[in-house]
Amino acid sequence: MYDETKLSVIIVNSNAKYVVEQCLFSVKAALSGMEAEIFVVDNHSSDGSPDYLRSVFPEVVYMENKEPIGLAKARNQAIRQCTGEYILLLKPDTVIGEELIRNLCFFMDEHPKAGAAGVKMLDAHGVFVPESKRSFPTPWVTFCQLSGLSRLFSKSPVFSRYTLPYLNENKQYQVEVLSGACLFLRHEALDKTGLPDEAFDRYGEDIDLSYRMVAEGYRNYYIPERILYYTGEKATKEDARYDQAFYEAMAVFYKKYYPRSGWVMGLFIRLGIWSKAVFCGLGWKKKVKNKHSRLLVICREEQFEEMKAACVKRMPQLEFVNKWDLGENRVMDAICRRNQMKGFTDIAFCYPEVRFEQMLFFMDTLVNKKTTYHIFNRLNKQLVSPDISYGTVRK
Secondary structure (H helix, E strand, O other): OOOOOOOOEEEEEOHHHHHHHHHHHHHHHHHHOOOEEEEEEEEEOOHHHHHHHHHHHOOOEEEEEEEOHHHHHHHHHHOOOOOOOOEEOOOOOOEEEEHHHHHHHEEEEHHOOOEEOOOOOEOOOOEEHHHHOOOOOOOHHEEEEHHHHHHHHOOOOOOOOOOOOOOOOOOEEEEOOOOOEEEEHHHHHHHOOOOOOOOOOOOOOHHHHHHHHHHHOEEEEEEEEEEHHHHHHHHHHHHHHHHHHHHHHHHHHHHHHHOOOOOOHHHHHHHHHHHHHHHOOOOOOOOOOOOEEEEEEEEEEHHHHHHHHHHHHHHOOOOOOEEEEEOOOHHHHHHHHHHHHHHOOEEEEEEOOOOOOHHHHHHHEEEEEEEEEEEEEEOOOEEEEOOOOOOOOEO
């Protein structure tokens, strides 16, 4: 049915042109030599995103909304027009490796019963994002999550099913729920299950879509292919806006699929959702302090001063900046005892001298998970960094 185009990539943007630009650079590198199409749906940006991105990526199909709409609704606009055998739904604050798309296409080609595939997400510190693989939020699973049993018995398949922490993050599994930050779909399966439910505003549509895939007889797979997901950092912090939106989405899901469960269980879950939302609304969250004091710049000699200037401008509190010269050393050799002893708080990569695949492998491999990663693109002179204070991404 979908013979001419192998893949359709869909990204929704809202006032994040430099972040989307970085994502598109990684997507283009991964699509090299493939028959594919890319859609960027702009959600009423005021930063000039459409015109800016068109000047850099004229081959992309742009769709502009005159007012902001929900994520699922925006994605559906592109899904209705795309023609790919497979569809890749990407959040804008993601970076994928050069081999990811080919590997996922090969996997789906070899597994015709697979309806969707998800990946191993790393946040801006190289920490594995638990939401990469999950179970359905049934009343029991939700009860364990809200009551704290899942945290208390994190290795138990009975009490800790929500994020499946007892499954090795570096191995492939058939799971129930995959993250919508990087969701690889079989177009034919999506035609049968239906489009993402627009009742979910910002979160929860991935859980709902995963549920319908399984109900339709398809399988969802977690594949340990790495991506960088800046907003995944929120999974390790109590961000009020994120938590409130997420738990509201869980309420929608619960009402849709478990409306007749026992009133005691239903009351407990609703109270848990309500209390969490209230705490988030009051701003009761942990304040994370990150001291950007020691920076390692991974680049060639001729790029160092330009990168150093961009980083110092972004992080004026830096006390020490060191260089790892790619003209003399390999990227992965930077993970050495000498550098680790220096206690770098930040590491900046230079693209395209360092491939995205190498960055992700480096982040996953480095033991220190407090290091913050930045990417400087030599092609457009932009430095993209996570904003540690608010869990967002800055250019």
